[in-house]
Amino acid sequence: MRPPSVLFVCLGNICRSPLAEGALRAAADEAGLELRIDSAGTSDWHVGSEPDRRAQAVAAAHGINISRQRARQVRPEDFHRFDRIVAMDGTNLEHLQAMAPPDGTARLSLLLDHVAGRQGQSVADPYFGESDGFTSTWADVTAGVSALIAQMSQRV
Ligand code: 4NP
Numbered sequence: 001m002r003p004p005s006v007l008f009v010c011l012g013n014i015c016r017s018p019l020a021e022g023a024l025r026a027a028a029d030e031a032g033l034e035l036r037i038d039s040a041g042t043s044d045w046h047v048g049s050e051p052d053r054r055a056q057a058v059a060a061a062h063g064i065n066i067s068r069q070r071a072r073q074v075r076p077e078d079f080h081r082f083d084r085i086v087a088m089d090g091t092n093l094e095h096l097q098a099m100a101p102p103d104g105t106a107r108l109s110l111l112l113d114h115v116a117g118r119q120g121q122s123v124a125d126p127y128f129g130e131s132d133g134f135t136s137t138w139a140d141v142t143a144g145v146s147a148l149i150a151q152m153s154q155r156v
Contacts, residue, residue, distance in 0.1 A: 004152055005036035007078055008111070009096060010088040013041030013071035014139060016123050017088060018051040020111060022059050022066040023145040032152055039069070040078065044097040046071040052127070058134040062142075079104030086111050086148065089122035111144035114151060118143070 008020040017039035028035045041047075049071045050056070052122035059066045073103055074096065078085065085106045112121040123140040126133035 003034040003036050003090070005082045006038075006107070006148070006152075007074075007082040007085045008037075008039040008088070009042060009074055009085060010039075010123075011041055011043050011092060011125065012046045012127065013039055013056045013073075014046045014052045015127055015134075016043065016125070016141065018066050018069045018071075019055050019059055019138060019141045020086070020088070022064045023142050024149065026064050027056060027145055031149060032148045033149065033155060035152070036082075038082070040072050040074045042074055042092050042099075044073045047125055048075055054126070054131045055137075057131070058138045063136070064067055074099070076101055077112055079106045082106045084109065086114075086144075089125065089142065090120075091122075096126045114147040115139070115143050116147070 006024065007015040010017040021039040022039055026035050035055050043050055051066050051069055056067055079100050083106060085096055087096055087110055093108060111123055112118040123137060126137045
């Protein structure tokens with residue numbers, strides 16, 4: 001049986017979705033859960049780049065190394081290859097809905113849809129802000145990832 005799979009998606013794949021990928025890998029390891037996890041961007045602006053230094057720093061401050069990730073763009077086959085595609089914000093969710101092939105099987109959601117009381121909310125784009133913006137990005141991402149892994153461990 002294939003392990004459950006999740007693709008996290010933001011705009012550049014250098015700030016928010018790499019943090020979500022790193023946080024879920026760490027949470028899955030801790031929970032002893034086998035998951036296939038990846039992240040991607042709706043844009044091709046940073047393809048091949050490592051995560052933004054500020055994202056690497058906030059992850060490292062929580063003991064998580066995301067430095068080996070490299071940005072890639074979402075591909076049509078992702079809608080078949082992943083059980084879930086989880087967008088960081090509403091604009092990226094709309095892009096995913098627009099590019100989803102008609103026979104795509106992945107369930108699309110917003111990361112914060114998984115958090116009670118935060119349905120429909122976006123993880124704000126921290127790229128053009130100050131580095132302390134990444135502290136709230138981290139808080140939002142880990143709230144979403146914790147709720148998501150709780151749902152996935154119940155297989156709902
Ligand atoms: P991300 O952040 O979507 O969380 O990776 C951004 C990264 C780069 C840009 C915008 C957002 N950019 O405009 O280059």
